[in-house]
Amino acid sequence: MYFNSFYGHDIINFALSKGVDTADFAMEQRAMEQWDNQGHLSYAFTATLMEKAVLLSQDPHFGLHLGEYFDLKATQAVDTIMDHADTIGEAFSYAAQFSRLISDAMDCWLEESRDQFTVVFEFKADWALQSDVAVQHNLDTALVCACKSLQRLSKQLHLPVLVQLPYPRPRHINEYYRIFNCRIEYRAKRATITFHRKLMSQPTANGSSDLLNTLLINARSAIAALPPTPSLTHAVKKLILKQIEEDRFPKITVVAAKLGMGHRTLQRRLKQEGLQFGQLVSDIKMELASKHLLENKQSIEEVAYLLGYSEASSFVRAFKQWKGISPGRYLRRSTP
Numbered sequence: 001m002y003f004n005s006f007y008g009h010d011i012i013n014f015a016l017s018k019g020v021d022t023a024d025f026a027m028e029q030r031a032m033e034q035w036d037n038q039g040h041l042s043y044a045f046t047a048t049l050m051e052k053a054v055l056l057s058q059d060p061h062f063g064l065h066l067g068e069y070f071d072l073k074a075t076q077a078v079d080t081i082m083d084h085a086d087t088i089g090e091a092f093s094y095a096a097q098f099s100r101l102i103s104d105a106m107d108c109w110l111e112e113s114r115d116q117f118t119v120v121f122e123f124k125a126d127w128a129l130q131s132d133v134a135v136q137h138n139l140d141t142a143l144v145c146a147c148k149s150l151q152r153l154s155k156q157l158h159l160p161v162l163v164q165l166p167y168p169r170p171r172h173i174n175e176y177y178r179i180f181n182c183r184i185e186y187r188a189k190r191a192t193i194t195f196h197r198k199l200m201s202q203p204t205a206n207g208s209s210d211l212l213n214t215l216l217i218n219a220r221s222a223i224a225a226l227p228p229t230p231s232l233t234h235a236v237k238k239l240i241l242k243q244i245e246e247d248r249f250p251k252i253t254v255v256a257a258k259l260g261m262g263h264r265t266l267q268r269r270l271k272q273e274g275l276q277f278g279q280l281v282s283d284i285k286m287e288l289a290s291k292h293l294l295e296n297k298q299s300i301e302e303v304a305y306l307l308g309y310s311e312a313s314s315f316v317r318a319f320k321q322w323k324g325i326s327p328g329r330y331l332r333r334s335t336p
Contacts, residue, residue: 001042001043001104001105001124001126001127001227002040002041002042002043002103002104002226002227003040003041003043003046003074003102003103003105004039004040004041004074004101004102004103005032005039005040005041006072006073006074006076007041007046007072007074007102007103008028008032008041008045008046008049009032009073010066010070010072010073010074011046011049011050011053011066012025012028012029012049012053013070014053014057014062014065014066014069014070015053015056015057015062017070018057018059019057020053020056020057024052024056025052028049028052031045040227043105043126043127043130044130046105046134046138047130047131047134047135048131048134050062050063050133050134050137050138051131051133051134054133054137060170060171060172061140061172061175061176062137063136063137063138063139063140063141063144064137064140064141064144064175064176064179065175066137066140066141066144067140067141067142067143067144067145067148068144068148068179072141072145074102074103075102075145077098077101077102077219077222078094078095078098078099078101078102079149079152080215081094081095081098081212081215081216081219082094082095082149082153082204083152083153083204083205083206084204084206084208084209084211084212084215085153085204085212086203086204086209086212087200087201087202087203087204088150088153088154088199088200088201088202088203088204089117089199089200089201091149091153091204092110092117092119092146092149092150092200093110094216095108095119095146095149096108096109096110096119098219098223100223100226101219101222101223101226104124104226105123105124105127105138106121106122106123106124106127106139106142106191107121107122107124108120108121108122112197112200113197114197115196115197115198116161116162116194116195116196116197117194117195117196117197117199117200118162118192118193118194118195119146119192119193119194120190120191120192121139121142121143121190121191121192122190122191123135123139123191124234125234125237125238125240125241125284126237128241129241129284129287129288129291130287131291131295132167132291132295133295135167136167139165139166139191143163143180143191143193144179146193147159147160147179147180147193150195150199152205153204153205154199154202154204154205155205158195158196158199159180159181159182160180160182160193160194160195161182161183161194161195161196162182162183162184162185162192162193162194163176163180163182163183163184163185163192163193163194164184164185164188164189164190164191164192164193164194165184165185165186165187165188165191166187166188166189166190166191167186167187168186168187169186169187180193232259232266232269232270232273233270233273233275233280235259236255236259236266236270236277236280237280237284239255239258239259240255240280240281240284241284243255244284244288249281249285249307249308252266252267252277255277282318282322285307285308285318286319286322286323288306288307289303289307289315289319289322289327290330292306292307293327293330293331294331294334300312300315300316300327300328303315303327304316315327
């Protein structure tokens, strides 16, 4: 569950280019000196950093502009592979295959129809539980980067035919239409960007098979060295979140059935990954509680109801176990 450390530097450096004072990121810079040794940033650190950059830059479209105006170091390895592919379709296929070199926060793949090809982004459950601000701006950056990649590879100003955003229509939308200049759907079930399919067969401007083979070998070695993502845990969290969207917390029997196994088998396999189903549900409730209280400004009673507690007092007790303090004190500490 990581972003490569270059992404943190990209966020900070772009914020500085917009006039934010270097001193405002002194604490994050010190923390990143330690993260740099590992080469990765945690979801929580990256989300907090993105939130702070958006706030300090006073740019409601920070993510869009980060992708549009800044030469991202975080994407250089993938960009180089794309640049040396033979065709645009091959380049985007490699981008999806090696997106984990940038982060594992989103799964990425291509879908083709008769007239179009679509890049699909699907949030990992742990990333989706981070702040809405961070999730939205990170996705905006990824969508703009996809558009810029097509234009760089083709040396032409090709634009998408459709962009689907899984969040509500933002208050300021002009920048979305200026950058993408196409139909945009809000509150979509998926995050996607779609282009004309005929572009896939076009040769790239700088294709080089010899160099590409070397790049692919290096990229596969780098992928193999990345921290593994427990596939079963990811699938279980994804199903839990989907059930929550349908206004109910699922039981283990329901999740196991959707995964095509018995609940005892699911328990055993989760234990092999060092987890328990009840703990996963509890962790998700903790993250959602923080989001509802801080971002959505909902009352303690409303959050208790949303998380399936029959009484607010039961939620308060659970929250104290999670955070060590009451929801009220947590709010007072977290609110400037």
